[in-house]
Amino acid sequence: MEIKELLNQTNKLPNVPEVVRELIQALNNPNVDYDQIAQKVSEDQTLSLKILRLVNSAHFGLSRKVSSIDEATVILGMGQLKTLVIASGFAGSVKDVDGIDIKTFWAESFRVATLARWFADHTKQVESDIAFTTGIIHNIGRLLLHLAQPNRAKAIQTLIDEQKVSRTKAELERLGFTSQDAGQALLDMWKFPPDLGIAVKNYKAPLVSESPQPLSAVLHLASYMNDCIRESRNLEDVQEHFPRDIAALAGINSDIIDSLADAMKLESGLDGLAA
Known part of the structure; x- marks a missing residue:
């Protein structure tokens, strides 16, 4: 075959998810607008819920609950959020x-x-x-x-x-x-x-x-x-x-x-x- x-x-x-593909396509692009990508992640309810569930798990050990992707970006940084978005997108x-x-x-x-x-x-x-x-x-x-x-x-x-x-x-x-x-x-x-x-x-x-x-x-x-x-x-x-x-x-x-x-x-x- x-x-x-x-x-x-x-x-x-x-x-x-398309936003995951965009992230990967932009890996070598220093001018990518990550704020726009974070907004797209927020709009994908399934993806954002999975990410927030993981961010609030014992593995991250945060002192307070994170309730939004914007908040997760501030606390974890865009680098860590990219990791979670790509992993979550493929796992789902x-x-x-x-x-x-x-x-x-x-x-x-x-x-x-x-x-x-x-x-x-x-x-x-x-x-x-x-x-x-x-x-x-x-x-x-x-x-x-x-x-x-x-x-x-x-x-x-x-x-x-x-x-x-x-x-x-x-x-x-x-x-x-x-x-x-x-x-x-x-x-x-x-x-x-x-x-x-x-x-x-x-x-x-x-x-x-x-x-x-x-x-x-x-x-x-x-x-x-x-x-x-x-x-x-x-x-x-x-x-x-x-x-x-x-x-x-x-x-x-x-x-x-x-x-x-x-x-x-x-x-x-x-x-x-x-x-």
Whole structure:
């Protein structure tokens, strides 16, 4: 099959709010009017209620209740509000997905995003906002596949489980492309910054792409650490197998290995958005 067959099923695509798309399209625009975007968030009742519920949760520990998006912007700053809007917008973009535990899917996406931002903070080559956003959407192609072609998605999972092959190999065998390819195509269709789509496409093997990219490398490192956390690996094993060559591509000093214990303790604080 071809990727366009997935994209043509517009009724099955994730329903991402327009204001979230605007925020992501504006990530590289220093002249964006964030006051106008905050106003649009306020006008989206579902989105604003989810954000305010999270802002007033124990994770933020505010001394008083926040009752409006404007107030949240003043207290948290636009940077933090952007994080919450993008995370909330994507977490609410689909409800039930055949073959995917959607709560776990977004919880892991949020953790990858948090780790990506942590790694970006250790290099001058990647903006933390862009790293975080790319982390949230890094697996959007797999979500698209399950929404548009649930039977094919199940067949791929069966192949992985029964023959113990990698997801990439199984997808290429059953589809002729990977879910990362599909993810890039979807992001391009949404007119997101090209670097995001390239990172999503190449993050599993950033060193062998035609143009190795620091953002792809940061996303690879975040995904690696997420795997380690999910599998409860011990710190020594995490450090031993840490991909130093990919960290170098990201512009991250090898000393980062001594701080990986801190990365393993990170919490996104966003899991409530996926509930």
